[in-house]
Amino acid sequence: MTATKAPKKHKLIEYANGPSLEEINGTVEVPEGKGFWKLLLAYSGPGALVAVGYMDPGNWSTSITGGQNFQYLLMSVILMSSLIAMLLQYMAAKLGIVTQMDLAQAIRARTSKSLGIVLWILTELAIMATDIAEVIGAAIALYLLFGIPLMIAVFITVLDVMLLLLLTKIGFRKIEAIVVALIVVIFVVFAYEVALSNPDWNGVIKGLVPNAQTFSTTKHIGGQTPLTGALGIIGATVMPHNLYLHSAVSQTRKIDRHNEEQVAQTVRFSTWDSNIQLTMAFFVNALLLIMGVAVFKTGAVKDPSFFGLFEALSDTSTMSNGLLASVARTGVLSTLFAVALLASGQNSTITGTLTGQVIMEGFVHLRMPLWLRRLVTRLLSVIPVLICVMLTSGKPAVEEHEALNTLMNNSQVFLAFALPFSMLPLLMFTDSRVEMGDRFKNSLLIRGLGWLSVIGLTYLNMIGLPGQIEAFFGDQATNGQLALADDIAYVLIVGVLALLVWMIVELRKGNQRFEQQLATEK
Numbered sequence: 001m002t003a004t005k006a007p008k009k010h011k012l013i014e015y016a017n018g019p020s021l022e023e024i025n026g027t028v029e030v031p032e033g034k035g036f037w038k039l040l041l042a043y044s045g046p047g048a049l050v051a052v053g054y055m056d057p058g059n060w061s062t063s064i065t066g067g068q069n070f071q072y073l074l075m076s077v078i079l080m081s082s083l084i085a086m087l088l089q090y091m092a093a094k095l096g097i098v099t100q101m102d103l104a105q106a107i108r109a110r111t112s113k114s115l116g117i118v119l120w121i122l123t124e125l126a127i128m129a130t131d132i133a134e135v136i137g138a139a140i141a142l143y144l145l146f147g148i149p150l151m152i153a154v155f156i157t158v159l160d161v162m163l164l165l166l167l168t169k170i171g172f173r174k175i176e177a178i179v180v181a182l183i184v185v186i187f188v189v190f191a192y193e194v195a196l197s198n199p200d201w202n203g204v205i206k207g208l209v210p211n212a213q214t215f216s217t218t219k220h221i222g223g224q225t226p227l228t229g230a231l232g233i234i235g236a237t238v239m240p241h242n243l244y245l246h247s248a249v250s251q252t253r254k255i256d257r258h259n260e261e262q263v264a265q266t267v268r269f270s271t272w273d274s275n276i277q278l279t280m281a282f283f284v285n286a287l288l289l290i291m292g293v294a295v296f297k298t299g300a301v302k303d304p305s306f307f308g309l310f311e312a313l314s315d316t317s318t319m320s321n322g323l324l325a326s327v328a329r330t331g332v333l334s335t336l337f338a339v340a341l342l343a344s345g346q347n348s349t350i351t352g353t354l355t356g357q358v359i360m361e362g363f364v365h366l367r368m369p370l371w372l373r374r375l376v377t378r379l380l381s382v383i384p385v386l387i388c389v390m391l392t393s394g395k396p397a398v399e400e401h402e403a404l405n406t407l408m409n410n411s412q413v414f415l416a417f418a419l420p421f422s423m424l425p426l427l428m429f430t431d432s433r434v435e436m437g438d439r440f441k442n443s444l445l446i447r448g449l450g451w452l453s454v455i456g457l458t459y460l461n462m463i464g465l466p467g468q469i470e471a472f473f474g475d476q477a478t479n480g481q482l483a484l485a486d487d488i489a490y491v492l493i494v495g496v497l498a499l500l501v502w503m504i505v506e507l508r509k510g511n512q513r514f515e516q517q518l519a520t521e522k
Contacts, residue, residue: 017361019100020100020101020102020248020251020358020361020362021102021251021252021354021357021358021361024172024252025251025252026252026254026255027252028042028045028172028173028252029042030043030254030255030266042253042269043266043269043270043272043273044180044273044276045179045180045252045273046093046176046246046249046252046273047270047275047277048176048179048183049179049245049350049354050089050277050351051274051277051280052179052183052348052350053130053239053245053348054085054282055186055281055284056133056134056137056345056347057133057134057137057306057344057345057348057408059233059236059237059285059288060137060306060309061304061305061309061408061409062229062232062233062235062236063233063236063285063289064289064291064304064309065224065232065304066229066230067289067291067293068292068293068296068300068301069221069224069292070219070221070226071203071293072203072204072206072293073211073214074207074226074229074233075207075286075289076207076208076211076214077210077233078237078286078289079282079286080210081233081234081285082237082282084238084453085237085242085281086274086278087446087453088238088243088423088453089274089278090271090274090275090446091426091442092242092246093250094270094430094436094440095247095426095429095430096249097251097267098267098435098436098437098440099429100251100257102244102247102248102358102362103362103422103425103426103429104123104244104361104362105362106429106435107363107503108362108365109510109514110506110507110510110513111507115502115506116363116364119503120360120363120364122414122417122418123359123418123421123422126239126240126414126415126418126419127352127355128380128381128414129415130239130348130415131377131378132381132384132408132411133411134344134345135154135157135378135382136306136385137306137341137344137408138153138342138345138346140153140307140404141306141338141339141341141345142156142157142342144310144334144338144341145335145339150389150400151386151390154386157345158375158378158382179351182344182347183284185339185340186284186344187280187283189336189339189340190287190288190291191283191287193291193295193333193337194287196295196321196323196324196327197291197295197320197324198294199294204290213226214226228464228467231460231463231467232409234457235415235468238419238457239415239419240415240418241352241355241359242355243422243423243426244359244422245354245358247358247426248355248358249354250270253270263440264440267440294320295313295324297320300312303398303402304405305402306405307401309337310338313334314328349374353373353374353377356373356374357370357373360373384411389404391403392404409471410471410472413468413469416464417492417496419458419461420454420496420500421499421503423454423457423458424454424503424504425503427442427447427454430450431447431450432511434515434518435514462496466485469485469486469489469492470482470486473485
């Protein structure tokens, strides 16, 4: 008689140094000998999880405000951001598929424990910053749709952990399908509203080509210049944590990792999947900007917060034509907007939790159940939102709305810090023959475009930092406060650059050790 092996008991927090997202790694079957479309369907899904981050609530007000202030001028910025995103996500997926490590694991394997902890904290702050936008978006959607008081709605957002618990029981493929369905809901809502507005499509197409005015600092409209509007769109579009997520979820397909042809096929179809989904994200963000131009009369949206946009979509006097005004009168436009906002928040719940698990396991080799991970992150993100709601609860509604919008915009400052620390090592790894082999290392063209993107985005984030810090002091900031904000920004920029140098030095040394190790094994 054989003894039955007792199931392994898991602690709430335990050591983890195995495959990335071990529970779902290599679990999705891929058919063999099928045609292009069946294979594309089998590989589709991870790209949708990544694309969610490019159309989360943090993008909405920047794109709509950019359209209100500068018409179609910033369409080219949305296009450039999307193309850069496609490039970076291609490299992230390739890193995971070829090396069988996610980005956090690859960085940690070649750096010290102390640097790993610093980078983990920095990336956690970036995730929490995006989570604040999701809390605000979901809470406002619940308030607008069902009249739930904001304080209670904020607490309700914590309960999405129950949704996550349910999703973990149904299988990863179904999670991918749910995310795709929610993306389609968001797209259809904005496509419908833009279709009613009958936009100037010639102006839209012309706006896709950048010109001298795109990054101008002289044209001030609504407190914005084209440069600040462009920086807002770029900052809200290219998210650091998406690179970690994609390098992990790209490993969910079950293939023979020792078969170079299967690896090459996986890289190719993962790239197709990612580019298709990010094209959808581009259209969503483009539709948001077109909404700002064509749905509303120029300058009609005085309040770019979610409250202001909801009210503007139900106000016939702000609509650009009679058809929109007649539909707005029914409340359909504003209700659909709130539905899309809720769908966006729920999508980000799934991806944010998975990303948090990836960086925790990769950087500090610790794991906790997804539901606990979500609960802790959400509770921490809820705190500043609750404080904001409590401080403005006795004040006019406009002040409460402005405070929440300011909190959401200011929280995005952490993304500027974290982005170079994911982009730079990703590019270094995928440029390396040691890491990727001769077949999968970046081509000369990809390498050139990659360095141009990394240096360009890092530069734009750094020059935009003083303005982001100044925003913390509000619209009525004194000269002394503005000077203090600039001093803080410059200190932070020096700190970021010093940390980048530390990381580059350690990565180069780690890569040399890895190369020597491979040489001795031959």
